Amino acid sequence: MIKKNRKGLENALVTVLLILVAIAAVSLISYYFFGILRHSMVSSGVSITSLQMAGGILTGDLINQGSSNMTSVIIQVHLPDNSTSLVTYSNSTINIPPGQTYSFTIAVPKAIGGQTYIVIITVKYLNGQVYTISQEVINQ
Numbered sequence: 497m498i499k500k501n502r503k504g505l506e507n508a509l510v511t512v513l514l515i516l517v518a519i520a521a522v523s524l525i526s527y528y529f530f531g532i533l534r535h536s537m538v539s540s541g542v543s544i545t546s547l548q549m550a551g552g553i554l555t556g557d558l559i560n561q562g563s564s565n566m567t568s569v570i571i572q573v574h575l576p577d578n579s580t581s582l583v584t585y586s587n588s589t590i591n592i593p594p595g596q597t598y599s600f601t602i603a604v605p606k607a608i609g610g611q612t613y614i615v616i617i618t619v620k621y622l623n624g625q626v627y628t629i630s631q632e633v634i635n636q
Contacts, residue, residue, distance in 0.1 A: 541561035541562050541627055542558050542559065542560060542561060542562070542566075542617065542619050542627055542629055543558070543559045543561055543629075544556055544557070544558060544615075544617065544629060544631050545557045545558075545559060545597075547615065547631055547633050548633060548636070549604065549607065549613065549633045549634065549635045549636065550635070550636040551607075551609075551635075551636070552603060552604045552605065552606070552607035552635065553601060553602070553603055553604070554571075554573060554583075554600075554601070554602045554603075554604055554613075554615065554633065555599075555600065555601045555602075556599070556600060556615075557597050557598065557599050557600075558592075558597065558598045558599075558600070558617065558619070559595070559596070559597050560592045560593065560594050560595060560596055560597075560598070560619075561594070561595075562594055562621055562625070562627065563594055564594065564621040564622045564623040564625065565591050565592060565593050565594070565621065565622040566590060566591070566592040566598065566619050566620070566621055566622075567588070567590060567591060567620050567621060567622050568586070568587060568588035568589075568590060568619070568620045569585075569586070569587050569590060569598060569600075569617065569618070569619050569620075570584065570585070570586045570617070570618040570619075571584070571585040571586075571600060571602060571615065571616070571617050572584050572585075572615070572616045572617075572618075573602070573604050573613050573614070573615055573616075574613065574614040574615075574616065575611070575613060575614070576612055576613075576614055576632075582604060582605075582606075582607075582613075583602060583603070583604050583605070585600065585602045587600075588620075591622075604635075607635045608635060609635055609636070610634065610635065611634070611635050612632055612633070612634050612635075613632070613633050613634075613635065614630055614631075614632055615630060615631050615632075615633055616628065616629075616630045617629050617630070617631075
C-alpha cells in the first residue's frame with residue numbers, strides 16, 4: 497500500500513510541475529509577443545505649419561508628432577504634375593524630440609510669382625520609421 501500512495505503523490509507532483517512549466521512558457525511567449533507588438537505600434541507623424549513661399553524663398557515649420565526623435569528630413573519642391581524636383585533640401589544631422597519644431601528656409605531658384613508648387617517632406621525617425629507628407633504652396 498505504501499507504494500501506491502507514493503505513486504499517487506509522484507503523479508500529482510509531476511502534474512503540478514507540468515502546470516508550472518506551461519505557465520512559465522506562456523508568460524515568456526506573451527512577454528516577447530507584446531514587446532514586438534508595442535515596438536511596431538510606435539507612431540510617426542509630422543505636421544507642417546507656417547508653410548509659405550515669397551519671392552522664391554520657402555519657409556516653414558515641421559512639428560514632430562511621432563513618439564520617437566526625428567533624425568533626418570528631406571524636402572523637395574515640385575511643379576504640379578511634374579515628378580522632377582526643382583529643389584531638394586536634405587538634413588541628416590537633426591535630432592528633434594516628439595512635440596518639438598524644426599524650422600527651415602530654402603531658396604527656390606527661378607520660382608515664378610503666382611505659381612503653385614508641391615512641397616514633399618520625408619522624415620526619418622530614430623526607431624527606423626519613415627513618414628512622408630505633401631502640401632501645396634503658392635509663390636507670393
